[in-house]
Amino acid sequence: MLLLAVAAILWGLWEGFLALGTHFAWQHPFPVEATTMPHIHDMIRALFERPNAQGPLLIVTLLKAAAFTGREAALGFAMGAVGGFVLGALLAHSRALQRGFLPYVVASQTVPILAIAPMVVIWLGSVHVTAWISVAVIAAYLTFFPVVIATLRGLHAADRQAVELMRSYAASRWTVLWKLRFPTSLPYLFSALRISATASIVGAIIGESPSSIAGGLGGAILNFAQYYTFQPQNLWATNIVAAALGIAFFLVVVAAEKIVVRRAPEHVA
């Protein structure tokens, strides 16, 4: 209910701003008119029209593209989550490792993904890895970082007495990790996975252009951007589908968290 109310308000703000801007011919912050801000109903109508007379409906094209990009992002998310957790667990194991490696992990995220993506495509392409898997690797690159940080913090979040309790049972390091530190880290981990879920979509979309993949959402965005002056609503419609894909990923993580994490209601983030 609240969700619908907020959607209605946002819709109203968009259309109100557009109407006022058109009426008074605003030039700031940008020329406000139907090309810069298409009507929302036009974006939605565009989904059910054919961009080319012989082609399929836009929504069919976009859903296929979303499925394609979704596959890349899902694989990338899985690789990034597992890799990030393993790396985080290794670093959490030893302070020396952490001091040696963590700065490089941080540095990796300061390099723009646009600079990394072509190199990944070239390297993996040279060993005949399928293009969409290269894109998944690029998505993983954006996914793993929050997971590393959350794992590091989560594995150290156990209460001192809870650790002493394990020590009093003469539990091995591995047992402490598995029975205490890992369950304690889960709420932290899931917070990171929520961020990573949406980041993996962004990574996949951006990774598609240096891979020259045209069948995904990245291809659709590049394509419709070229024809923006004539049909701005097509690009906006594509954005709506991309956002919906991101939300779907996010919701899958939230659902998984509900199943996995059993906590006091006030402790669930």
Added chain:
Amino acid sequence: MNAVSIRGVSKRFKGGTTALEDIDLEIEPGEFISLIGPSGCGKSTLLRIVGDLIEPSGGDVQVNGKPARQARRDHEYGIVFQDAVLYEWRTVSKNIALPLELAGWDRGRRQARVDEMLELVELVGFGEHHPWQLSGGMQQRVAIARALSFDPAILLMDEPFGALDEMTRERLNAELLRIWEASGSTVVFVTHSIAEAVFLSTRVVVMSPRPGRVSRVIPVDLPQPRSQATREDPRFFELATEVREALHLGSGDAPSLTEGVL
């Protein structure tokens, strides 16, 4: 052979604070020993040294004739902290079964023991609850059940009822005595409360701060088993007064109103 034998134990922390100096204490099997003293007298530190959770700077601790470390490896300790420290992702039953799991008991044997323990601490029917669904007193009973589940020789308790209200604390005191008599284990119990120490213990060890030392050991000759009536026994008041005076003497104050416990 003594259950716990503490000889010349001292502890200096990094930074130079001397938490404990030259502690000697012999505890016989089946005793209930309370460590009482003002904050900073090192009573929790001493408990942790006995349990091999931290290492002493000098001296040694023998438990049932072996070094504390070996005793810990042999699962001789059950520990109860001030907080229940239940793992919130586990049900009550699974919390109680945790030490049994680590000791490699099979599922059937674990379940049988958990049922026994739930009965002992009067929580039958709460096995499938999660910790946050229980009151503070019930959580602490789960912690006690977990500590006793594998029949440890020594039960170490660090202000286990410190965070509970007075009524709950008195009820749990009585329950703890019943459990102690039933299990026959040796208990080392850290507390701030004079009444609690006198009511529970066979001996009260009064400690003084800076550096932490044993200032007096007071045997409690109140008859067993104890009950609510014990708290109204004139001898109970005499002993409580004795403990209070030892506490004030140890901390260098004249007996005054500063210690309002009891």
